[in-house]
Amino acid sequence: MxxxxxxxxxxxxxxxxxxxxxxxxxxxxxxxxxxxxxxxxxxxxxxxxxxxxxxxxxxxxxxxxxxxxxxxxxxxxxxxxxxxxxxxxxxxxxxxxxxxxxxxxxxxxxxxxxxxxxxxxxxxxxxxxxxxxxxxxxxxxxxxxxxxxxxxxxxxxxxxxxxxxxxxxxxxxxxxxxxxxxxxxxxxxxxxxxxxxxxxxxxxxxxxxxxxxxxxxxxxxxxxxxxxxxxxxxxxxxxxxxxxxxxxxxxxxxxxxxxxxxxxxxxxxxxxxxxxxxxxxxxxxxxxxxxxxxxxxxxxxxxxxxxxxxxxxxxxxxxxxxxxxxxxxxxxxxxxxxxxxxxxxxxxxxxxxxxxxxxxxxxxxxxxxxxxxxxxxxxxxxxxxxxxxxxxAGNLAEWRDWPTPTLTDGPGTTTPTTPTTPLPVGCTATVSVNQWSGGFVTTVRVTAGAAPITGWTVTATLPAGAAITSAWNAGRSGDTGTVRFTNAGFNGNLGAGQSTEFGYQGTGTGTGTTATCG
The missing domain is CATH 3.40.50.1820 (Alpha/Beta hydrolase fold, catalytic domain)
Structure with a gap:
C-alpha cells in the first residue's frame, strides 16, 4: 500500500x-x-x-x-x-x-x-x-x-x-x-x-x-x-x-x-x-x-x-x-x-x-x-x-501465537500464478541474509507446494565459522554446520502455495547458507 x-x-x-x-x-x-x-x-x-x-x-x-x-x-x-x-x-x-x-x-x-x-x-x-x-x-x-x-x-x-x-x-x-x-x-x-x-x-x-x-x-x-x-x-x-x-x-x-x-x-x-x-x-x-x-x-x-x-x-x-x-x-x-x-x-x-x-x-x-x-x-x-x-536479542517466537497473513492487493484479488506450471508437492525454503562485519541475520521463507502441509522441517547448512546465537518463529537443533529448524505451534499449517517466515541471528558469515524444506 x-x-x-x-x-x-x-x-x-x-x-x-x-x-x-x-x-x-x-x-x-x-x-x-x-x-x-x-x-x-x-x-x-x-x-x-x-x-x-x-x-x-x-x-x-x-x-x-x-x-x-x-x-x-x-x-x-x-x-x-x-x-x-x-x-x-x-x-x-x-x-x-x-x-x-x-x-x-x-x-x-x-x-x-x-x-x-x-x-x-x-x-x-x-x-x-x-x-x-x-x-x-x-x-x-x-x-x-x-x-x-x-x-x-x-x-x-x-x-x-x-x-x-x-x-x-x-x-x-x-x-x-x-x-x-x-x-x-x-x-x-x-x-x-x-x-x-x-x-x-x-x-x-x-x-x-x-x-x-x-x-x-x-x-x-x-x-x-x-x-x-x-x-x-x-x-x-x-x-x-x-x-x-x-x-x-x-x-x-x-x-x-x-x-x-x-x-x-x-x-x-x-x-x-x-x-x-x-x-x-x-x-x-x-x-x-x-x-x-x-x-x-x-x-x-x-x-x-x-x-x-x-x-x-x-x-x-x-x-x-x-x-x-x-x-x-x-x-x-x-x-x-x-x-x-x-x-x-x-x-x-x-x-x-x-x-x-x-x-x-x-x-x-x-x-x-x-x-x-x-x-x-x-x-x-x-x-x-x-x-x-x-x-x-529478543526471540519473537516466545511472544506471538499468530501467523503473518499474505495480504492481497485489494478485495477479492490474489497473487496470480501460471496454471500450466503446477507447484511442487511438499515445501520449499528460500534464504535471505543481511550481513555485516562479524555477524548476520537470516530470514528463511517456507512455502507450501501444490497441497497443504501440517508441519515443516528446514535443514540449513551454514558456512564454516558461522554460529547461531538466537532464532525466532522456529525451533532448532544445533548452532553450527547443518542445523534443523522445525515449525512453531502457530506457523506449521500452510495452505497450498502459502508462505511463512522464520529467522535467526548469528556470528561469522551467513552468506552462502543453503536450505531445503521437507
Missing part, C-alpha cells in the same frame, strides 16, 4: 498566504501533502473489556475477532489500534483545532492555535542545509541526541522542537501545563507523549499552509533520544504525514514491548516510568502491574508507522533502556510491514560498540543517510536491515 495510493486529494487555499521579508505568514488552509489520520472516518467501537493475554496481541485481528485479508483492510484496522492505544496507553491526541495559523521562515516556525475560546502559541527553530530549497526537514525533539550534522549534510533541514512548551514535565497529573493543556485543560487525561505529538502535528499544519516555499510538507521526519525518543516514536505513530520516524534509545514508554519490560532485568519498570513523568496517559495506571491486560502493545505502535519509513536505534549496553524488549517490538511490528509488502521500509539497529547514552554513533551514520535519501529526498532505494546486538 503505497503512500501515493492512500493520500487525500489536494485542496485549494481558502485564506491568505503572504510572503514578507523571507517569512511566510499563513492563515486557514492550504494544499495538504497528506493527512494526519487516514482512518479518521473508520467506525471504531471500543469494547468495554477485552481478554488478557501474556502473548503479543495479533495486529491483524480486528476488534470483532476476524482477521484482515487485504492490504486495503489495514486502513481501518490501523484506526482500531490507534483508538485502543489512545484509550489505554497515550490518552487522546485531539484532532486539528478549529484554528491553526503561524509562519515559516529560514530560522523558525511560529504556531498559534485556538479552540473553543482558548488559545495557545509556541515556536520551533529552523536550521537550513546548504543549497537551494525547498528542503525536506527532520523534527529533532528536545534538541539533543540526534546527529544533526549528518541530517543537514544529507540535505535536510533541522526543526528544533521544544516539547516542554507543549507539555511540561515536572507537573502533577491533575495540573498539567503547556500549550496542549491550555487548550484541553490541566486535568486532561492525555499524557505528555500524545501532547508532544499533537504539537508536531500543528507544526506540520503550518508548514503545509506555507505552500512548501521553504520546507517540504510531504518530506518530514522526526527523531529524538531517550524521553524525546519516546516522543519521536509517538509522533511518527500518531501522524501519518511523518514520512520517516527515527526514535533513539527510547526505553520504557517508547519502542520496547510493555509485556516484556517486567521480565527484562534492569529495565525501567512500568510503574516507575508512569510515576517519573506523566508520559503515559492517566488510564495506563491500570496496567503498570499487569501489561498482559492491555489490548495492544508497542509492536502495534510500530505497525501504526507502516508502511512509512521507520529507523529504530537502540542501546544494548544500558539495561534501563530495555533493548531486548525493543528488538521484539521491532521484529513483531516488521511482520505488519511484510504483510503490507513494505518489509524494506523498516530498519532496526542495536549492534553498537559505544554504550554512552544518546551518543552520536558511527554505526548509525550510513543508515541515517540512506533513510533520509529514501524517504525524504526520494533519491535512494536502500532496503532496511536488522542489526540486533547479541547482548539484547
Amino acid at each position: 503505497r503512500r501515493s495510493r492512500i493520500r487525500s486529494a489536494v485542496v485549494f487555499f481558502v485564506a491568505t498566504l503572504l510572503a514578507v521579508g523571507g517569512v511566510l505568514t499563513v492563515t486557514g488552509e492550504a494544499a495538504a501533502a497528506a493527512v494526519e489520520d487516514e482512518g479518521a472516518d473508520c467506525p471504531v467501537s471500543v469494547p468495554g473489556s477485552w481478554p488478557s493475554t501474556a502473548k503479543l496481541p495479533d495486529p491483524f485481528k480486528k476488534i470483532d475477532g476476524t482477521r484482515i485479508t487485504a492490504k486495503a483492510d489495514w486502513r481501518c484496522r490501523r484506526a482500531e489500534i490507534k483508538k485502543l492505544a489512545e484509550r489505554t496507553i497515550y490518552g487522546e491526541k485531539h484532532a486539528k483545532p478549529a484554528s491553526v495559523t503561524g509562519s515559516v521562515s529560514n530560522t523558525g516556525i511560529t504556531v498559534n492555535v485556538s479552540e473553543n475560546g482558548r488559545s495557545a502559541s509556541f515556536s520551533a527553530g529552523v536550521e537550513l542545509p546548504s543549497g537551494t530549497g525547498p528542503f525536506p526537514a527532520v523534527v529533532v525533539v528536545g534538541g539533543f541526541g540526534a546527529d544533526t550534522a549528518t541530517i543537514k549534510a544529507a540535505g535536510a533541514a533541522v526543526i528544533t522542537y521544544d516539547p516542554l512548551a507543549v507539555g511540561k514535565e515536572g507537573t502533577p497529573r491533575n495540573n498539567k501545563q503547556g500549550a496542549f493543556y491550555s487548550i484541553y485543560g490541566a486535568t486532561s487525561s492525555t499524557g505528555l507523549l500524545a501532547a508532544w505529538a499533537w504539537g508536531v502535528s500543528r507544526i506540520i499544519d503550518v508548514v503545509e499552509q506555507s505552500g512548501g516555499r521553504i520546507l517540504k510538507p510531504d518530506a518530514l521526519g522526526v527523531t529524538g533520544c531517550s524521553r524525546y525518543g519516546k516522543g519521536a516514536f509517538a509522533i511518527g505513530a500518531l501522524d501519518q504525514r511523518i514520512a520517516l520516524t527515527m526514535p533513539i534509545e527510547s526505553g520504557t514508554a517508547g519502542v520496547p514491548i510493555l509485556r516484556g519490560i517486567p521480565g527484562e532485568s534492569g529495565s525501567q519498570p512500568l510503574s516507575n516510568a508512569y510515576g517519573e513523568q506523566p508520559w503515559f496517559g492517566d488510564a495506563f495506571s491500570a496496567y503498570t502491574g499487569n501489561p498482559g491486560a492491555l489490548p495492544v502493545d508497542t509492536h502495534e505502535l510500530v505497525a501504526l508507522v507502516a508502511p512509512r519509513g521507520l529507523f529504530i536505534m537502540e542501546n544494548p549496553h544500558v539495561d534501563w533502556l530495555g533493548a531486548r524488549s525493543g528488538s521484539v517490538a521491532a521484529l513483531a511490528g516488521a511482520e505488519v510491514y511484510k504483510g503490507l509488502g513494505a518489509g524494506e521500509n523498516i530498519t532496526y539497529w542495536s549492534d553498537v560498540q559505544d554504550g554512552t547514552h544518546c551518543a552520536s554513533r558511527p554505526e548509525w551514520r550510513t543508515p541515517l543517510q540512506q533513510n533520509i535519501q529514501k524517504f525524504l529526498l526520494k533519491t535512494g532505494s536502500a532496503a532496511g536491515t536488522f542489526r540486533i546486538s547479541a547482548k539484547k
Whole structure:
C-alpha cells in the first residue's frame, strides 16, 4: 500500500498566504501533502473489556475477532489500534483545532492555535542545509541526541522542537501545563507523549499552509533520544504525514514491548516510568502491574508507522533502556510491514560498540543517510536491515501465537500464478541474509507446494565459522554446520502455495547458507 495510493486529494487555499521579508505568514488552509489520520472516518467501537493475554496481541485481528485479508483492510484496522492505544496507553491526541495559523521562515516556525475560546502559541527553530530549497526537514525533539550534522549534510533541514512548551514535565497529573493543556485543560487525561505529538502535528499544519516555499510538507521526519525518543516514536505513530520516524534509545514508554519490560532485568519498570513523568496517559495506571491486560502493545505502535519509513536505534549496553524488549517490538511490528509488502521500509539497529547514552554513533551514520535519501529526498532505494546486538536479542517466537497473513492487493484479488506450471508437492525454503562485519541475520521463507502441509522441517547448512546465537518463529537443533529448524505451534499449517517466515541471528558469515524444506 503505497503512500501515493492512500493520500487525500489536494485542496485549494481558502485564506491568505503572504510572503514578507523571507517569512511566510499563513492563515486557514492550504494544499495538504497528506493527512494526519487516514482512518479518521473508520467506525471504531471500543469494547468495554477485552481478554488478557501474556502473548503479543495479533495486529491483524480486528476488534470483532476476524482477521484482515487485504492490504486495503489495514486502513481501518490501523484506526482500531490507534483508538485502543489512545484509550489505554497515550490518552487522546485531539484532532486539528478549529484554528491553526503561524509562519515559516529560514530560522523558525511560529504556531498559534485556538479552540473553543482558548488559545495557545509556541515556536520551533529552523536550521537550513546548504543549497537551494525547498528542503525536506527532520523534527529533532528536545534538541539533543540526534546527529544533526549528518541530517543537514544529507540535505535536510533541522526543526528544533521544544516539547516542554507543549507539555511540561515536572507537573502533577491533575495540573498539567503547556500549550496542549491550555487548550484541553490541566486535568486532561492525555499524557505528555500524545501532547508532544499533537504539537508536531500543528507544526506540520503550518508548514503545509506555507505552500512548501521553504520546507517540504510531504518530506518530514522526526527523531529524538531517550524521553524525546519516546516522543519521536509517538509522533511518527500518531501522524501519518511523518514520512520517516527515527526514535533513539527510547526505553520504557517508547519502542520496547510493555509485556516484556517486567521480565527484562534492569529495565525501567512500568510503574516507575508512569510515576517519573506523566508520559503515559492517566488510564495506563491500570496496567503498570499487569501489561498482559492491555489490548495492544508497542509492536502495534510500530505497525501504526507502516508502511512509512521507520529507523529504530537502540542501546544494548544500558539495561534501563530495555533493548531486548525493543528488538521484539521491532521484529513483531516488521511482520505488519511484510504483510503490507513494505518489509524494506523498516530498519532496526542495536549492534553498537559505544554504550554512552544518546551518543552520536558511527554505526548509525550510513543508515541515517540512506533513510533520509529514501524517504525524504526520494533519491535512494536502500532496503532496511536488522542489526540486533547479541547482548539484547529478543526471540519473537516466545511472544506471538499468530501467523503473518499474505495480504492481497485489494478485495477479492490474489497473487496470480501460471496454471500450466503446477507447484511442487511438499515445501520449499528460500534464504535471505543481511550481513555485516562479524555477524548476520537470516530470514528463511517456507512455502507450501501444490497441497497443504501440517508441519515443516528446514535443514540449513551454514558456512564454516558461522554460529547461531538466537532464532525466532522456529525451533532448532544445533548452532553450527547443518542445523534443523522445525515449525512453531502457530506457523506449521500452510495452505497450498502459502508462505511463512522464520529467522535467526548469528556470528561469522551467513552468506552462502543453503536450505531445503521437507
